[in-house]
Amino acid sequence: METFFNPSSVAIVGATEKPGSLPGVIIKNLLDMGFKGNIYPVNPKYKSVFGLMCFPSILDIPGKIALTVIAVPAPAVLDILKQQARKQVHYSIIISAGFREMGTEGMEMEEKIKQTASEHAIRVLGPNCLGILDNYTNFTTSFLPRERVSKPKKGSLSILSQSGAFAIALLDLAAQEGLGISKMISYGNRVDVGESAFLPFLSDDISTKVIAIYMESVDHGRRFIEVAKACSKKKPIIALKVGKGAAGIAAAKSHTGAIAGRYEIYKAAFLKSGIIEANGLEEFIDGVKALSMQNPPKGNRVLIITNGGGFGVIVADHCSENGLEIPPLSDQLREKLKAQFSGFYVVNNPVDLTGSASDEDYRIALHTCMVESDEYDAVIIIPLMAPQGMSEKVVGLIADTMRSSGKPAVICTVGGAFTLRVKQLFEERMLPVYPSPERSAQAMSILFKRKILQEGILHPSR
């Protein structure tokens, strides 16, 4: 699998400098990223492309080639694959669309590709995909111009996606959310390698700590459960299954030609493999962010601290809906807090510091309840930034106190420009921020689910 992420040499077929040409954008992106392997543009029409020597065909390239990237019209793909077989190139990423997802004719072309690849022992990623982005080797086959898609920083999240558009949107969102990426793998119609092939690789990959899967259908049901089970023992996997109802299943079929199958079966398989399932794109990205930035809590006893009472109420509602407990403060803890706070602060769970709250009040509440006491396993903190007593300093106070507690926290804060700046500061300190009470409760429940699944896997007798 390594070759897909770090090929020593790569041939890009159909290379031109024409604006809008996919192979051209791929070469530009590789050069921009600073990829260190050899790049061989292939096109009989040109002598050079973007300053690189261009070859009439794959066969004309001197020396060995590790991988081809094919982004030409569908009917031309088979011949290129046959050529690369003669040149003994054993890996190929086929970006081109126009196969199974287009009906009978496309399906026949795809079958021929599958057969040819198998005969010549070529491992194929795609077709109808975006291919690879590796943030550590700087290898990419993305054909989207840099100015349209923000590049996320290096990090620990790896993405497996049947949909290319989805993978790219996720990268763009990750950049926006301050979330670091290790690898993105988009496999589209998946004639050969898919999630079951990549999961064991990601399981052993040291730069990957969290795995996110977008799935319309699965490649090999049993094998998938087996490898996912092994992988989720080591790393959290979160999945978004799409194509659930009749309308979605039909849509999936014309998207990647996927037979989405009965949703209930997927649900059971995820549970069996220790995969956390997200319902919708936001729960998916929210969960990924929580799992990337925080550890699972030991239990489900959650404290809520806020300076906006109404938000505390909504978070409490959604915690209950998501299987989290909001136990009242013990008398002892209540007295300790009362001794430190103004009389009209509401010393309860939620702790409501009211509109008069200062940054320091947050530190006091967290230190008293999460560092000095062990009544709560985790905390949802809702610092609204509108009141005058609040400043950017609250970020450092909260981050430092939580670090010395050793317990997980998620942040909810709602508002405009000033709030967004504070959000960024929190996320630089690895505290995940959510823009609504319900999403912060959901993110915490995903952390707790990871705990439950880990225990289920570690203690299979339960």
Next chain:
Amino acid sequence: METFFNPSSVAIVGATEKPGSLPGVIIKNLLDMGFKGNIYPVNPKYKSVFGLMCFPSILDIPGKIALTVIAVPAPAVLDILKQQARKQVHYSIIISAGFREMGTEGMEMEEKIKQTASEHAIRVLGPNCLGILDNYTNFTTSFLPRERVSKPKKGSLSILSQSGAFAIALLDLAAQEGLGISKMISYGNRVDVGESAFLPFLSDDISTKVIAIYMESVDHGRRFIEVAKACSKKKPIIALKVGKGAAGIAAAKSHTGAIAGRYEIYKAAFLKSGIIEANGLEEFIDGVKALSMQNPPKGNRVLIITNGGGFGVIVADHCSENGLEIPPLSDQLREKLKAQFSGFYVVNNPVDLTGSASDEDYRIALHTCMVESDEYDAVIIIPLMAPQGMSEKVVGLIADTMRSSGKPAVICTVGGAFTLRVKQLFEERMLPVYPSPERSAQAMSILFKRKILQEGILHPSR
């Protein structure tokens, strides 16, 4: 009620220029907003406050006063109320916290205020509230500094909120989402006027077109249903009920002293009154945005158009979950589209224009399916902005075509900086944009719910 929004003269008790003082910030905000009525600061310590003549007591102000704004510590409120009774001021907004929400002692103080107000025929808004913002008369009692909370533009949404923090967050979000506001009313502990008093007023208010209610408890159950029913015949009302489960109910009690009561009863009351209920802050603001920007569809037949197949699949899934139909294209419509499009576009529902889509392809698809044909009642459009064929021009093409169709549309687009700029352009054209497939489906279903409720109300025999 008018007096609360447009007082000819207002006395601000406890006025100082000290940084952090609530009455001081209120006066500053009134001056900044350009409020045209007379402002009378009251404080025996000063001769003038922010350039306005300051009076030792309410009784010293010459001439009539329409309204007092009281933002002093709780124990001092009662005396001020008695003073204003002597001066014959019949309206008061009590910002101060520290009453019912604090337990027995606070409850007693609150009861005395209630009694005194009733004896002297003073209508009271509050206590423990943020009061009023009127974007047309420029009257406000907000005590939050301007640089912390963005001011939304003039518009047609009015907000009724038991929680002040919630109301302010909503204003901040509205500003961010390009949503115009008419009035914000925060009533906190609600000793006197609450939602049942304000709904008839908003029902007749010409600048209000959509009403949003944040509710922990209701003031008068039966009266509320009656006035809400009458109001929702004219204008959509969307409500967020918080304090649902045990933890939330307890939290609501210590927030505004509200007895939240059984959630099922609220659910039934909303249905009976034609109120749309939102589950969570995001569904609330998403629904408000859809209702403010678009009309309800005639039926539930939804077309999906995208250039990112995976997103089409997720939207289809969530439409099904939310009671919307995704009927396949008729043969006739399919042929018409095929004749105009490249062979590998997926001509189906969802229409998948693939990564090769151009701005103009969106116009063609919409014109053919929504203007020339009547197969669909509404459309969810998912223009992903990463591919090269897409530009900002797509906004005008979509907006113009939808206008000539006379049918509602919502937009979903996902991504970073470039996408956010395009979002803003769409919203300037009154097309609501959502950052995830599930939220766009939900927003469309809220538009459809409004249609159903309208019909239920117009045809009660059903």
